Amino acid sequence: MGTALRFDIQAQQGEARAGVLNTRRGPIETPVFMPVGTAGTVKGIRFEELESADLDAKIILGNTYHLWLRPGIEVIKAAGGLHRFIGWERALLTDSGGFQVWSLGALRKISEEGTQFRSHVDGSLRFLSPEVSMEVQAALGSDIVMVFDECAPGQASYEETERSMNLTARWAKRSKSAFERLQTEGADTGHVDAEGLSGEQALFGIIQGASHVDLRRTSLEHTVNIGFDGYAIGGLSVGEEKPMMFEVIEDIAPRMPKAAPRYLMGVGTPEDLVEAVARGVDMFDCVLPTRNGRTGQAFTSRGKLNIKNAQWVNDSRPLDESCPCSVCRRHSRAYLRHLYTSGEMLASTLLTHHNLAFFLDTMRAVRQSIRSADFPKFRLEFTERLCANGE
Amino acid sequence: MGTALRFDIQAQQGEARAGVLNTRRGPIETPVFMPVGTAGTVKGIRFEELESADLDAKIILGNTYHLWLRPGIEVIKAAGGLHRFIGWERALLTDSGGFQVWSLGALRKISEEGTQFRSHVDGSLRFLSPEVSMEVQAALGSDIVMVFDECAPGQASYEETERSMNLTARWAKRSKSAFERLQTEGADTGHVDAEGLSGEQALFGIIQGASHVDLRRTSLEHTVNIGFDGYAIGGLSVGEEKPMMFEVIEDIAPRMPKAAPRYLMGVGTPEDLVEAVARGVDMFDCVLPTRNGRTGQAFTSRGKLNIKNAQWVNDSRPLDESCPCSVCRRHSRAYLRHLYTSGEMLASTLLTHHNLAFFLDTMRAVRQSIRSADFPKFRLEFTERLCANGE
Numbered sequence: 001m002g003t004a005l006r007f008d009i010q011a012q013q014g015e016a017r018a019g020v021l022n023t024r025r026g027p028i029e030t031p032v033f034m035p036v037g038t039a040g041t042v043k044g045i046r047f048e049e050l051e052s053a054d055l056d057a058k059i060i061l062g063n064t065y066h067l068w069l070r071p072g073i074e075v076i077k078a079a080g081g082l083h084r085f086i087g088w089e090r091a092l093l094t095d096s097g098g099f100q101v102w103s104l105g106a107l108r109k110i111s112e113e114g115t116q117f118r119s120h121v122d123g124s125l126r127f128l129s130p131e132v133s134m135e136v137q138a139a140l141g142s143d144i145v146m147v148f149d150e151c152a153p154g155q156a157s158y159e160e161t162e163r164s165m166n167l168t169a170r171w172a173k174r175s176k177s178a179f180e181r182l183q184t185e186g187a188d189t190g191h192v193d194a195e196g197l198s199g200e201q202a203l204f205g206i207i208q209g210a211s212h213v214d215l216r217r218t219s220l221e222h223t224v225n226i227g228f229d230g231y232a233i234g235g236l237s238v239g240e241e242k243p244m245m246f247e248v249i250e251d252i253a254p255r256m257p258k259a260a261p262r263y264l265m266g267v268g269t270p271e272d273l274v275e276a277v278a279r280g281v282d283m284f285d286c287v288l289p290t291r292n293g294r295t296g297q298a299f300t301s302r303g304k305l306n307i308k309n310a311q312w313v314n315d316s317r318p319l320d321e322s323c324p325c326s327v328c329r330r331h332s333r334a335y336l337r338h339l340y341t342s343g344e345m346l347a348s349t350l351l352t353h354h355n356l357a358f359f360l361d362t363m364r365a366v367r368q369s370i371r372s373a374d375f376p377k378f379r380l381e382f383t384e385r386l387c388a389n390g391e
Numbered sequence: 392m393g394t395a396l397r398f399d400i401q402a403q404q405g406e407a408r409a410g411v412l413n414t415r416r417g418p419i420e421t422p423v424f425m426p427v428g429t430a431g432t433v434k435g436i437r438f439e440e441l442e443s444a445d446l447d448a449k450i451i452l453g454n455t456y457h458l459w460l461r462p463g464i465e466v467i468k469a470a471g472g473l474h475r476f477i478g479w480e481r482a483l484l485t486d487s488g489g490f491q492v493w494s495l496g497a498l499r500k501i502s503e504e505g506t507q508f509r510s511h512v513d514g515s516l517r518f519l520s521p522e523v524s525m526e527v528q529a530a531l532g533s534d535i536v537m538v539f540d541e542c543a544p545g546q547a548s549y550e551e552t553e554r555s556m557n558l559t560a561r562w563a564k565r566s567k568s569a570f571e572r573l574q575t576e577g578a579d580t581g582h583v584d585a586e587g588l589s590g591e592q593a594l595f596g597i598i599q600g601a602s603h604v605d606l607r608r609t610s611l612e613h614t615v616n617i618g619f620d621g622y623a624i625g626g627l628s629v630g631e632e633k634p635m636m637f638e639v640i641e642d643i644a645p646r647m648p649k650a651a652p653r654y655l656m657g658v659g660t661p662e663d664l665v666e667a668v669a670r671g672v673d674m675f676d677c678v679l680p681t682r683n684g685r686t687g688q689a690f691t692s693r694g695k696l697n698i699k700n701a702q703w704v705n706d707s708r709p710l711d712e713s714c715p716c717s718v719c720r721r722h723s724r725a726y727l728r729h730l731y732t733s734g735e736m737l738a739s740t741l742l743t744h745h746n747l748a749f750f751l752d753t754m755r756a757v758r759q760s761i762r763s764a765d766f767p768k769f770r771l772e773f774t775e776r777l778c779a780n781g782e
Contacts, residue, residue, distance in 0.1 A: 041730060041737045048717060071704070071729040078705045079725060087721040313462070314469045326439060330478040334470060338462040339432060345736055346432045 004202040005144070005229045007261045007282075011371045015254050015280035018370035021261055023143050023202070024194035025091040028058040030261065031277045031370075033363045034093060034285040035356055038063045039070065040086040043290050044345075044352040047088055054325050055356050059091035059143075061285045064136050065100035065128075069121045073139045081141030081189030092190070093285070094142035096133045096175070096206075099234070099266070102151045110150060112167070130174035138182040141190020142201065146232065147175035149206040154240030161210040168208045169222040176226055179203050202229035204263060210235055211244045213251050220255060231256050232263040233281075237272075246275060253280035270299055270362050271386055274379055277366050289359045293352030296340050300358065303386045305333075307351065312337045325357035395593040396535070396620045398652045398673075402762045406645055406671035409761035412652055414534050414593070415585035416482040419449040421652065422668045422761075424754045425484060425676040426747055429454045430461065431477040434681050435736075435743040438479055445716050446747050450482035450534075452676045455527050456491035456519075460512045464530045472532030472580030483581070484676070485533035487524045487566070487597075490625070490657070493542045501541065503558070521565035529573040532581020533592065537623065538566035540597040545631030552601040559599045560613040567617055570594050593620035595654060601626055602635045604642050611646060622647050623654040624672075628663075637666060644671035661690055661753050662777055665770055668757050680750045684743030687731050691749065694777045696724075698742065703728045716748035 007030075009019040021028040035042045035050065037060045042050060050057045062082055067073075071085075079085035082092060101108050101115045108117035114129025133148040148171050152164040182188065183200045193199045205228035209215035223231060233252060236245045249264065253276075256262050263283035264276050273284055289299060298305040300320035307319075318328035319336065327336075327350045339347035362382070369378035398421075400410040412419040426433045426441065428451045433441060441448045453473055458464075462476075470476035473483060492499050492506045499508035505520025524539040539562050543555040573579065574591045584590045596619035600606035614622060624643060627636045640655065644667075647653050654674035655667050664675055680690060689696045691711035698710075709719035710727065718727075718741045730738035753773070760769035 039729075039733050039735060040726070041735050044736055044740075046737065046740065047721070070733055071725075075705060075725060075729070079707060079723065085723075085726055085729075087723075087726065314466060316470060330438070332470065332476075332478075334462075334466060335431070335476055335478065338430075338466070338476075342430050342461055344430060344432050345435055345739065346437065348736065349435075349437065349740070 003198040004200045005261070006197060007230070007259065009258075011373075013370050013373055013375045014278065016277050016366075016370050016375050017280065017282060018367045019282070021282070022197065023059075023091045024192045024197050024199050025089070025143050026058070028091060029367055030282040031273075031363055031366055032059065032283050033273065033359050034059050034061045034283065036061045036063075036285055036287045036290060037086075039066045040082065042356075044294060044348045045290070045356065047086075049353060050356075051090070052326075055353070055360050057090070057356070057360060059093060060088070062092055062094045062140065062142060063097070063100060064094050064133060064140065065097035067094075067140060068097065068136045069119045069126070073136055077139050077189060081139070083141060083190055091144070092140075092142040093144040094137050094140050094146065095265075096137070096146040096148040097128050098133070098149045099151055101128055112170075114148075130171045131178040134175055134178040134182055135187070138179075138187040138201065139189055141188055143190060144202045144204060144230070145179060146204050147172045147206055147228070149208060149234055151235045151238060152208060152210045154211060154235075154238050154244070156210045158212055158215070161208075161212050161215050164210075165208045165215050165219045168206065168219065169226075172205055172223060172226050176203065176228070204228050204230040204232050206232045206234040206265070207252060207256075208235045209248075211240050211248060213248060216248055216252050217255065220252060224257060228260070230261040230263060230283075232265050234265045236264065237267045246279070249276055249279045249281065256280070270359060271383055273359070273362065274366060274382055277370075278375070278379060289355035290352050293355045294348040296347070296351065298351055299355050301382075301385050307333065307336050307340050307347070309337075319351075319354050320358065323354065323358060323361070325354050325361075327351075327354040327357070394589040395591045396652075397588060398621070398650060400649075402764075404761050404764055404766045405669065407668050407757075407761050407766050408671065408673060409758045410673070412673070413588065414450075414482045415583045415588050415590050416480065416534050417449070419482060420758055421673040422664070422754055422757055423450065423674050424664065424750050425450050425452045425674065427452045427454075427676055427678045427681060428477075430457045431473065433747075435685060435739045436681070436747065438477075440744060441747075442481070443717075446744070446751050448481070448747070448751060450484060451479065453483055453485045453531065453533060454488070454491060455485050455524060455531065456488035458485075458531060459488065459519075459527045460510045460517070464527055468530050468580060472530070474532060474581055482535070483531075483533040484535040485528050485531050485537065486656075487528070487537045487539040488519050489524070489537075489540045490542055492519050503561075505539075521562045522569040525566055525569040525573055526578070529570075529578040529592065530580055532579055534581060535593045535595060535621070536570060537595050538563045538597055538619070540599060540625055542626045542629060543599060543601040545602060545626075545629050545635070547601045549603055549606070552599075552603050552606050555601075556599045556606050556610045559597065559610065560617075563596055563614060563617050567594065567619070595619050595621040595623050597623045597625040597656070598643060598647075599626045600639075602631050602639060604639060607639055607643050608646065611643060615648060619651070621652040621654060621674075623656050625656045627655065628658045637670070640667055640670045640672065647671070661750060662774055664750070664753065665757060665773055668761075669766070669770055680746035681743050684746045685739040687738070687742065689742055690746050692773075692776050698724065698727050698731050698738070700728075710742075710745050711749065714745065714749060714752070716745050716752075718742075718745040718748070
């Protein structure tokens with residue numbers, strides 16, 4: 001371990017860091033936002049658009065849970081891994097499936113060994129464990145693998161959270177052992193020889209502990225002691241209050257290993273991203289730009305905008321007058337509203353494209369401002385502009 | 392009239408013609424296929440893709456009925472016409488709404504004056520007539536306007552068809568009068584000054600007469616006597632048998648004015664297009680590539696292919712091994728099947744893209760073969776290949 005990924009910090013201002021994450025698929029500038037490609041597609045968007053200068057996403061996320069259930073690992077293995085199956089040569093990070101099976105609630109049963117649940121696709125009984133998750137992620141051949149963890153609800157009691165956090169630590173150890181065995185066996189379908197790197201998959205640990213800061217610190221200690229290529233903060237944005245989320249990030253992120261990438265899982269709005277960067281986070285993923293795009297909500301530099309509103313019926317302005325994306329260059333709010341109210345799928349495609357452009361542009365601006373030592377000014381102006389509420 | 396459009400035939404082989412339709416939006420090589428953009432969007436496809444070298448659609452169709460009801464003419468007028476509203480600067484043809492209201496069946500009432508019907512959007516009572524259709528199409532500012540006609544079912548009796556065909560002739564005269572008045576008044580929102588052309592909208596007449604060839608000939612005579620920029624064959628592919636359709640085309644197309652474009656409305660499969668070109672047709676529109684794309688059917692050089700079929704689960708081949716489109720260059724049948732069975736909208740987008748590429752490529756090959764005097768050979772080989780049934 002340790003040679004699968006190289007992280008170079010190139011500028012720092014306060015806790016905010018700008019750097020490069022060198023993966024076997026090439027360099028990725030950080031802080032970075034990863035669009036979510038649940039079932040092997042970032043919903044509504046073609047890969048050509050993700051690669052275009054407009055978006056230029058360097059890494060996307062795949063969901064182990066969804067891909068394991070459909071199309072299934074045999075299909076993806078037969079294709080030669082997830083990259084080849086979906087036709088994407090840039091970096092891929094896969095989650096462990098832990099969060100998805102945890103989200104099933106009453107439909108799953110967690111034991112020391114792992115989690116039993118019923119497939120939402122065909123109702124079959126399935127079992128996910130650290131070992132199974134590592135096997136599936138090796139078959140997917142993702143460039144960054146996440147350990148199999150257990151999540152605790154945002155309002156979980158101290159005792160419940162402690163029990164869960166300790167289970168996560170034991171699962172993290174089992175994940176790492178299984179992962180190392182699989183790397184040795186050559187089970188990784190995505191192996192790419194990379195200059196200065198081992199070409200192996202990278203493995204990230206996950207810090208749990210809900211909103212209990214001392215448990216978070218313990219979880220961090222357990223995770224660092226096991227040792228990973230990068231470290232994630234999991235179990236946030238799962239129902240806790242926002243000030244609580246930032247309290248955890250503010251306490252934990254700066255204590256995480258400085259030389260490794262820090263990944264805040266499943267967060268968040270554009271302002272959340274900027275605020276988390278200010279506290280030392282390097283990587284993000286979130287379904288907001290894609291999911292909200294499909295339900296008619298645009299993220300703009302002046303706040304959120306609901307394209308369904310009658311006020312846009314004759315509005316010839318683009319979604320965001322300061323956005324250079326292909327949707328804003330070409331289409332009016334009036335047209336996008338018409339597409340949405342007519343149930344045309346192009347509405348989802350165009351809103352998703354713009355939202356991803358806004359998230360990815362925001363991260364580009366964040367990186368630039370850290371490099372030019374202007375991050376505090378950027379952060380202030382960005383947040384103030386967002387209050388204009390789409391107008 | 393007569394200066395709104397210039398049609399130059401540059402090569403002819405048998406009845407098949409290859410030429411250029413000079414419109415105020417630029418030249419369009421014929422025979423040409425027009426993708427259908429019902430509600431101001433070719434479903435599932437971005438305009439950037441339609442303009443790309445892959446598809447390079449020079450003209451698309453808009454539906455007067457749909458756009459009149461939603462978003463409504465006031466919205467499109469406020470935007471400065473349909474081109475500006477949707478963000479498309481290439482040529483647009485609009486139908487008259489006649490076929491759509493006729494398709495409503497029991498929900499509409501046809502009189503000498505026009506057709507009364509209930510809007511499928513809000514249930515309101517609406518009235519469409521030659522005059523209203525011309526006003527709506529002037530407000531849309533399409534480059535080619537179709538007269539308001541009545542259709543007769545494929546199996547209509549002689550008397551019923553004769554009555555309908557005569558009504559169509561009277562409506563054609565009223566359409567032309569209203570159209571000329573609107574051009575004089577400058578009601579056309581899409582006016583573009585064009586070298587060597589008047590810059591006005593062009594108006595096409597429609598030949599009706601169901602499957603009764605002598606009524607078709609009479610309808611042709613009526614229509615030519617009124618005088619239009621181009622002539623369409625309407626009321627085919629509406630339930631009649633395919634040999635009957637070709638019998639009508641074979642008889643009527645060669646009798647249509649040689650110096651004007653001939654447009655076969657709403658037809659058809661790739662083999663229909665090639666067979667109609669062989670009988671002298673220059674222009675086509677059809678929902679098949681887009682609609683069937685959304686239901687999982689691909690058109691390929693070796694026939695139709697249903698992407699849902701389990702036989703493709705591990706098939707790494709593209710939809711069509713001889714197709715150069717971006718979908719076939721990148722994605723496997725296995726991946727497309729996974730997207731479709733997972734209900735991912737990208738399945739519709741990618742299948743629609745490929746289908747349009749196949750239709751538009753076929754027309755490119757048709758044009759090339761006429762110019763190089765190879766059309767009969769192309770026609771034979773194309774049709775033989777289609778029998779392979781997607782394999």
